[in-house]
Amino acid sequence: MKEGPDIAQIAALIGDPARANMLTSLMGGRALTATELAAAGGITLQTASAHLAKLEAGGLLSQRKQGRHRYFTLADDGVGKLLESMMGFAASRGHLRHQPGPKEPALRKARICYDHLAGDYGVRMLDSLVSQGAIAAIDEALSLTNKGEAQLKSIGIDVGGLRSSRRPLCRSCLDWSERRAHLAGSLGKALLFNFLEAGWARRTANSRSIQFTPEGERRFMALFPIER
Amino acid sequence: MKEGPDIAQIAALIGDPARANMLTSLMGGRALTATELAAAGGITLQTASAHLAKLEAGGLLSQRKQGRHRYFTLADDGVGKLLESMMGFAASRGHLRHQPGPKEPALRKARICYDHLAGDYGVRMLDSLVSQGAIAAIDEALSLTNKGEAQLKSIGIDVGGLRSSRRPLCRSCLDWSERRAHLAGSLGKALLFNFLEAGWARRTANSRSIQFTPEGERRFMALFPIER
DNA sequence: TTCATACTTCGACCGTAGCCGAAGCATCGT
């Protein structure tokens, strides 16, 4: 047994699916709360708490307390680099998450990304909102325009209420399947919930995929046209 | 849950201590048999067999059958790169193997590296053999000279017998504690066994460290002087 | 052929780690 750095320890830390998901969701560089990370990992808050404690003890995460929230970030960019190199490696071996079953095309088309719409449809929605002038995009930062606010109110979204929450209204979120941004933030969440409540689409059990009804699909396409 | 490469899968693969030890022992680039890897991992052959199958299925290892041996190597240098970056990362967090107990200095001084002498003593031995002209070193390749062969026969080493084995006579092996090469190969093994049989030193239980007797130490130093 | 070596497969055991419900702190809003 040679002496040396203990790669098994950190590898084991990353090797748990829930922890890996939490870590990758932090790769955007954005600080996330324990609750958000629990959702990202697909586990309950208690379990996430234990995982986060381990990750922090292992030097992968750092946290800062802010009010009653606990924001976690990757400890430094060395962690990001490592994760990135591991992702590259994994991709090179064809190790993709969730064995490519029949559901995969559906996932690429439309899926829930924590609490908002991702996939082909998510990307289209943001593209359309931007090209309609409803959302202004400056690099990665998104903001709702007056025109956009009026438009969204007209379809029954309580923009004022969303603004008063601590969560940012608009966020861009890069999704892996499209390599392009889609709309997150409380507005992204509200829009998805709007679709679900209106019966345009529904979640499928045990999956992140979103199934649009034919009618819902028609309406969605009409509401978010793409100029060509 | 974002889609993407499954880093958890490969991390879990590396995250088992036995597997990590086997992988790191393969980082020298040299092919090792299943039995050797089992020793490196500190586990029985059956267990190692299962681990090796998993590592191969995961694309980390490749094997080639040769007679009744099965030689394993890292699948490609991408694996080596990944392991190296993980080791660098682990070291940067201070994750060292085997919590630095009282045995650590002894390990640095003299220890067994699978079947030959490593540590301070191992490095000294090779340095001395080279400076005496007993072993010729061309880069990493080592070969026994005629002078060296005679010298070793005189202390009771059956060089002819060693030559007939399939295993290379001389190998250099880089050890972590010294960052310098020591002598491995069947000759390295034979020398260590010679020391043990002569009572110059003995293995300690449950450790890789080698304890020299005062007499053994004196003889060792005389046999392998260092010019200054 | 027969024996020895190298390795795999099978089967069973067991410990650890992940998981969640419930309860406990802590902080904020009112």
Place this chain on the structure above:
DNA sequence: ACGATGCTTCGGCTACGGTCGAAGTATGAA
């Protein structure tokens, strides 16, 4: 002061993966 929200701790359950003994297969040696 009170309840709501965010998070941690505790306790107990469970399952998965690592482990080895024993037996089976393959290859080489005598």
